[in-house]
Amino acid sequence: MAQLTMIEAIQNAHDLAMERDDRVVVYGEDVGYFGGVFRCTAGLQQKYGTSRCFDAPINESGLIGTGIGMAAYGLRPVVEIQFADYMYPAYDQIVSEAARLRHRSAGDFTCPMVIRMPTGGGIYGGQTHSQSPEALFTHVAGLKVVVPSNPQDAKGLLCAAIEDPDPVIILEPKRLYNGPFDGHHDRPVVPWKKHELGEVDDAYYTTEIGKAAIRREGQDVTVLAYGTMVHVALTAAEETEVDAEIIDLRSLIPLDLEMIEASVKKTGRCVVLHEATKTSGFGAELSAQVQEACFYHLEAPIIRVTGWDTPYPHAQEWDYFPGPARVGAALKSVMKED
Amino acid sequence: MSNSVPLTLHVPEPGCRPGDTPDFSGFEVPVAGETRRPDPLTAPEDIRDLAFSIVRVLDDDGEAKGPWAGTFEKEALLDGLRHMMTLRTFDDRMLRAQRQGKTSFYMQHLGEEAVACAFRLALRDGDMHFPTYRQAGLLIAGGYPLTTMMNQIYSNAADPIKGRQMPIFYSAKDHGFFSLSGNLGTQFVQAVGWGMASAISGDTKIAAAWIGDGSTAETDFHSAMVFASTYKAPVILNIVNNQWAISTFQGIARGNATTFAARGHGFGIPAIRVDGNDYLAVHAVARWAAERARSGHGSTLIEHVTYRSGGHSTSDDPSAYRAKEEGHSWPLGDPIERLKAHLISIDAWSDDRHKQAEAEIQDEVRFAQKEAEANGTLISGPAPSPRDMFEDVYAEMPPHLRAQRQEAGF
Structure with missing residues (x-):
């Protein structure tokens, strides 16, 4: 058991999932060498090599489009969209392709893919770094949509999403990355280190998708x-x-x-x-x-x-x-x- | 004063509209056998000319010429002819079935049969195609059962995809044929991802992406080119330039400035144009590109230059936007006639044998159709169960869908 921030818990989930399953590949903008602008993939490239964790071009439709191809091949791609606000160029790939592949091919092809995206406001991100587009996904048949509120769930839900046979969208509230922000922006931030939900099991575990x-x-x-x-x-x-x-x-x-x-x-x-x-x-x-x-x-x-x-x-x-x-x-x- | 002239918008127009006399004199057709064949591992910058020429093997007399010839044994060529003839007959039967109301829609391949039929034989079992709606030749040349194709077209009780998609939106993983999407261009980049996955896994398989001339204008074309170039993905990127995107001539997708193949150069991806109505040339170029991909040298962009002799689909009437005679004036001829002439010229075929083969294929297709119709048509049924509609949205049906299925009474 360790006290982790949400960022560390997400990094840890990637790490353990990659360790136990060779099919898991992680990529996105700034995700490889640098480990992500929020550091959620820090150290993964160094540990698992460039073919399992790598930097991608700034091209969201390409990120998701290639992920669909990889998933159809049999890999388990975990793709980071740097901010949920940048998702729109990939929307066609998510809605028309990832979400419907199993249904339209009657299970001949499937898309076990995870799309992570930092979401929500509270960081002075203005209109292009603060949006919460969950309703644009919940309206689409074939997607699962999860939103963790703490490090324990962030790890368990990510592991569950990676195991899931269908595409899962994970909206990570970026204002929660470092502490359980309660809306009192004028008060000091409480860190996860002092919160009971910041206590994260060291071992691999999943949190069931669909349970509140x-x-x-x-x-x-x-x-x-x-x-x-x-x-x-x-x-x-x-x-x-x-x-x-x-x-x-x-x-x-x-x-x-x-x-x-x-x-x-x-x-x-x-x-x-x-x-x-x-x-x-x-x-x-x-x-x-x-x-x-x-x-x-x-x-x-x-x-x-x-x-x-x-x-x-x-x-x-x-x-x-x-x-x-x-x-x-x-x-x-x-x-x-x- | 130089900037005081009112600006005008340039909108490209095709050379020929209904009532005009088709004129392809501006369309340069290289002599068969004259385009060079560099080593497949040549650097892209050393073969830029191939994006502006057209690889052709069969000349007007049906003779195979030049360095791209000789990739086929005689027996395989007879198979190739049969595949194309089967596709054309299949199209004919299914067009009629659509007119008889047995299904809602159909798309034919008339004039483009060589592209997918020849290409398929250059790839191996296990490789994956991400086709558009006009590559059923991949299935036929790969030995996929005609009856199963028709079951899909009829959305009948034996439809492998349970009536969920429009006719011709096949899915056949075991035959290397990715599930078709009606959103154009999306699969071009998915093919790149599939190829990347093969490389990540240390596999030996390659992918083939397919797109039409019109859809190269989609952003996903650009996405595919960027990813293919960055990761040297083992994927062959095929543009089928059949001159028309429904009613829109190819110049709208690219301006009249350059070739589609030339788009590869900005990405450092070797690009090559091929006579898409020349069965031998398509096969030779596909094999060349496959060798590059399989040896770790990355992607190749192929522009198949062909002509859509029929309508876009059964919902389209081309006489409304292009001259009726345009197809007859098309300088690259008909793929079946050209391969037939070649086979006759090498004493492997004859008019009599051709007629006999036509009759055999008619019987084969008619038999398949009878077999498929025993499983139902869109109108007569039996159709897939409405209950199936709720399956496969997810691997496991979530509670809200279970409730809706119950509400619907299934």
Whole structure:
């Protein structure tokens, strides 16, 4: 057991997966010699050689396109898109090709490929280094979409994704790489070294894709969150003293509807959080699923707290980010008796 | 004052539209046998001329000429002729089946049969092709059953891909034929990845990428060239220049400035143009490129110069945008007629044997069609089960799809 940052946990997952399976190859922009701009692949090229971890041209459609070919051959490519915001040139390859290969060939060809991409804001990245495009993937049949919120899950989910027979998108909240950021940008950063979810098993393990986790048990309102918003929700619950049950979805597709349903039926209230823009965001899907499954148990309308429907701003980052104040207000609002 | 002239937009136009007299006088056709054949391991910068010439082996009298000739034994050539004839007959039957309403759509290969049929024989079993929709010759020359192809075209109960794709979107891994996509150009770069994977694994297999003249304008063409060049991927990059992308002439994809093959030069990838209607030339050039790839010398870009004699698909009427006579004026002739003439010239074939072969092939294709129709057609069924629609989205069906399948009543 070691105390690791999320970056170290992801690096460790790559390392162990490459060690146990020769088919795992890791590549992307700045991923090889340098070890990635966020250092998630540090040391892999030195350990496994240039044919298993290498630098790639700045060409996202080529990154994913070649990965599909490698996966079809029988390798297990793990490709890093440097920022989720750079994914768009590869969108055709992801949507029309990777996601559908198994179905369109009736299993003749498959695409066991992992696409990692740092996501979300909070680092003054402006509109081209802050986006959360998860809904653009959850809308696509054939993809799995996961979002870790801590080092333990980041390692387990990456290992599970590499073993998975289908393409898995991993959105890594970059603001969580070095600590469990809770939205209080004006306070010192708490490092993972002091957090229980920063305790990472040294051995290889997987975290099941499709299973959510309860981060705080509560009786009054269910909060559905993933990535950075899990930590914002925990802080908001503490600050408002609302007895919230906070569910860390971890996997958006497949979704752990069973856990969500059980929780909402217990609490009778639901608040949905994400950093991405609101309209047609994944929160709309969550909200629809909850009302379909739990309508007669609901005592208040479902509320979404999300980023605004604007491009992610630079100077106004903290006016955009759905921080603990906005989340806290939503918790109080669903608890109002009237 | 020099910058005061109003600018105008240059939009390239083909030389010939409906009602015009086709004129290919500006299209340079090198004499068969005259284009040099450098050693396959020659550096790209020393063979730049090959991107502007056209490798041709068969001359107008059917004689095989020059340094690219002689890659075939007589028996193999008879097979080659039979493959092309089978493809043409297959196309004819399936076009008719589409008109009879037995399927929704079809795409034929008329005039382009040599490209895929000859190329297939230059590669080995285990190599992987990433084809476009006009390379069924790869399957036929590789011995894939005609009945199975038709089962796919009819989306019937025996369709190997369970009715999930439009007709002719075959998938045949065991025959080195990657699942077809309708999004053009995407597979060009996937082939490069497959080749990279072979190299990463220390394998001996190579990949072949296929793209049309029009689709070279896609960004994935550029992506493929960059990755192929950077990693010296063992992949043969084929551009089939059949002059027309639906109604758009090839000049729209490249301007009228250069050849498609010349695009290889900026990437340091050796590039070569070949007479795509010359079965012998296609095979010789493919073998040359395969030798480069297999010996670790990386990719080769081949431009197959040919002509799409038929419509783009059954949904297309070419008389609306090009002169009807254009195909007859095409200077590179018909691939089947040219190989037939060659075989006759070397006393391996005769008109009588040709007629006899035509009749045999007709029977063979008709028999396959009967067999396929016993498994159903798109209209008459039996069709794949609607339940199948929910399978293979993922290896294991997730709960939300199970629920939807149940809701749908399957």
